[in-house]
Amino acid sequence: MENKSGLINLTLVTPEESVIHSEVLSVSLPGKNGYFEVLSGHTPFLTQLVPGIAIIRDSSGIKELCVADGYASVHDDMVEVIVDATEWPDEIDEERAKRLREEALSKLAALDQFNPEYSRWENRLKKAESRLELLNKVRNK
Structure with missing residues (x-):
């Protein structure tokens, strides 16, 4: 089914907590082979993440946080990110x-x-x- 909203559902978790669970316009993540961006309608895939900066674009603007090693799964306008740890700039x-x-x-x-x-x-x-x-x-x- 086509997603007319242009939004994707992002879930970002660590072993300790659910960090983000919201609808976003896009998310850029640090993959093992470089940064990649996921938009609505992206091809499904699973990839390994390396330490870097996650960039999240939503209706209120851009949010950035550091992520550690982990994995990202993209399917059906959903991005599920599991990482060892995250840090917001103020942390x-x-x-x-x-x-x-x-x-x-x-x-x-x-x-x-x-x-x-x-x-x-x-x-x-x-x-x-x-x-x-x-x-x-x-x-x-």
Whole structure:
């Protein structure tokens, strides 16, 4: 059935809570192969998410939050997102994010990319950089 409203139902959850459950115009998410945007009528798919910034567009404007690793499922004008954690801009501790970024950069510099720990530290770096990027975006609005 065709959706004439142009809206999609977005559900975003973590193991601890339901973060968002609402109708939105679109959502952009950080996929393993890069960012992607879902609009009404999108082809169904399932994908892995990586740490980054989720961008949600609804009738009141744009909302952005950091998301951790997880999965997104798109089907029938519904987007279901399950991630390990989320952070809104006002929940981010900037000093902690800077410390974590520096720690990750230091560890990565000392590791060979084939070391099993390399991807874990690369993931931590993405989380820290996403937090700092989102804070920067909020400040520059």
